[in-house]
Amino acid sequence: MNATNPTLATAATTQSPLLSVRGVETFYGKIQALRGVDMDVFDGEIVTLIGANGAGKSTLMMTICGSPQARNGSITYRGEEITRLPTHDIMKRQIAQSPEGRxxxxxxxxxxxxxxxxxxxxxxxxxxxxxxxxxxxxxxxxxxxxxxxxxxxxxxxxxxxxxxxxxxxKLLLLDEPSLGLAPLIVKQIFEAIRELNRTEGLTVFLVEQNAFHALRLAHRGYVMVNGSITMSGTGRELLAREEIRSAYLEGGRH
Structure with missing residues (x-):
């Protein structure tokens, strides 16, 4: 799989993001789950968010979808503020989600x-x-x-x-598509995602614990720890970093 696409990398520096998250803070009651998250997804990209179980990955995806809503910060899609919109209005804007747990x-x-x-x-x-x-x-x-x-x-x-x-x-949100699946099935699903992106230009934001597959698939990636983004880069760059390999890749190559 190609870990990075130079054309997309160049485009990302000149165009506005399809999806932009700025300073987002999300709470469950008094418990803060997201801490000032900044993230961009550009048109035609596959972007992945990796991190340990409980890091806040799924919370970010659910916040993008409006449930729960961000207490602070801003989420824009195609330049439009969607932070306070109800979920059904967000989904009407050519956004679709395949949630965790199917x-x-x-x-x-x-x-x-x-x-x-x-x-x-x-x-x-x-x-x-x-x-x-x-x-x-x-x-x-x-x-x-x-x-x-x-x-x-x-x-x-x-x-x-x-x-x-x-x-x-226009934007597909995938939450843990490999969870609980056999390696061969995981490979088939990730190949399908790559094919959709390659042939139809589908933009994908992927939340995934299987860092090896996710970073090989993605043009760019973010790492989340305790509700904060701690690292970002191309899929290839993140795969090459020793701290990523030791924290997320040991035993994860299927």
Missing amino acids: RIFGRMTVMENLQMGTTLIGPKHFAEDLERMFTLFPRLKERAEQRAGTLSGGEQQMLAIARALMSRP
Whole structure:
């Protein structure tokens, strides 16, 4: 996999971010989960956020989606302030999320789950997009009439990503897509993400504990420790840093 894209790196220095996070602080009651987070995602990039369990990675993704809302700081998307918008209004702006834990509709079939993904945009492109998803994830075509709750963990993750993509997002937010999956399935899912970025220019913000796969996939990455961004750079740069290798990569190469 290419760890960095020089064209994107050059573009990132001249264009405004698609998504910009500035000084964001998020609390759960009196407990502060995010501490002045600054982060950018540019159009056409894959950006990953890595860190240990409990570092605040998922909280940042949920804050971008409006639940919980940031107490302080600013989040802008396409130059528009979205910090105080409710989640459903944020999702209407061509943002889609595949959350941690998949959260598919277990009693619905695979097909019905994919239909749910078009709720915000309507059925106009359903047949076309369905074929795209079946090409990307052939296993879902084989399971189209099967109840989603009976799928394997890997198949459920594929379905969660495909359902998000059915809304034709400009920005895809992926929260721990490799969690609990076998190495071969993880590889397939990361290859699918890379293909979407390469062929369709899909912008991806990826929160991931599997630092090795995430940094090899990403154009750029951020490291979060205790709710703060402590390091950033291209995927290749971060992979080469000894402190990253010792903290996050030991035993993580699958």
